[in-house]
Amino acid sequence: MSRLSLVVSCLFAAGCGAVADPVDQPGELGPDAGAIEIDAPTTPPPDDIPLAPFDNDSAQAPAVDQFLSPTGERALVYGDQISAPDGDLADFMAFRLPSGSNSQQRVTVTLTCTILGELAVIPRAEVFAGGVQNPRTIACNEGPVFVTIDTTKSQLVRVDVASETPVHLDYELRVDAF
């Protein structure tokens, strides 16, 4: 069998690798194997952080808009998920209180979160009175926070997260008004 015919037949013969390997492997594997082991720890973490599905809510169309009163629904409880930098970045909820003789009322806002991923910025809920520029901010797992609100205005709550590395939040927002 000529040299050419041996090479060609190797393309079709299952055992032909055994002929070539003893020549090539010993010299290449030593230094290469070492380099691979050194590089391995620098590979990025597994991207098994889930994405929150888009739910198409917005400040204009909140996921819930609830009227709270002493004789009706006394609390707003809403649970959902958000994620960053991809997926659904923010959710919006709204609530209103009866406007009695006192236009100021204190409520408690609680944001409870289960967080997956490395966080650079603590996720938060922000409570906006309609049109007010400076929202009151409540951080994840901070516990109940007292917020004094204007009962003549609808209150918007935005829960959001900002992160350049993958982060996923399962949260429950709770507003206790009475």
Ligand SMILES: [Ca+2]
């Ligand atoms: Ca959303």
